[in-house]
Amino acid sequence: MIYLNAFLFAGLVCMIGQIILDNTKLTPGHVTTLFVVLGAFLDIFSIYDYFVKIAGGGALVPITSFGHLLIHGALKKASELGFMGLAMGMFDLTATGIVSAIIFSFFLSFLFQPKN
């Protein structure tokens, strides 16, 4: 059942993005930024936590989960250490994604020539 939910949720998020991209003049960069902000916004009332619970990986794959993980780490530290914890814990959960993206793209760019 969780596989069906994952398929439907991730597909729905991508379809909304495609509809926004087709019917407005926004570029793909605008759409991804909009979705990150949306993911952080949905976490104010723990809505995105519910999506992760029912859709599993389907809710973690779209870029909306990036905003969700940012605010999630920040609030976790903030509940322990107070207000400054917001800044301390901001990159706790997303660090893996950012660091691995930097490392892979840096070293792979030496191994390959740009196509076209």
Add this chain to the structure above:
Amino acid sequence: MEKNKYKDLVSKHTPKENRLFNALLAFFIGGCMGLIGELLRDFYAYVLDIPKDDTSIFMITTLIFIGCLLTCLGFFDKWVNFARCGLIIPITGFAHSMQSAALDYRKEGLVTGIGANMFKLAGSVIIYGVVSAYVFGIIRFLLFGGAI
């Protein structure tokens, strides 16, 4: 007179985008990406025997590596042109934007090329993510005390 003719000619030869087809294609490809993510989580939980909550880190790292590698091999640009948001919205789009920037600007040097341009497209995601997470985090912290 000439202008109108020219406009007619242009509008006749502009490829018409089938918006319904694009939306359904993005739904299908994006859904498959979500399915792959969930399958990878189960795979890592079963093979490496780690708690289900920690598998998301492994899954995201794997997808970023696949995105970077396919961009380097030259497949991913064609696929992105075909599937559009189906591949841009998942985390592979983030990896793709960083990898293509690193490949394109490599010949301008290590610092002024790769260092200065790698976050050209992905930077806005990080900046607006942090700003919005901070603002919404303050709201949440004041309303509910930060408890998850």
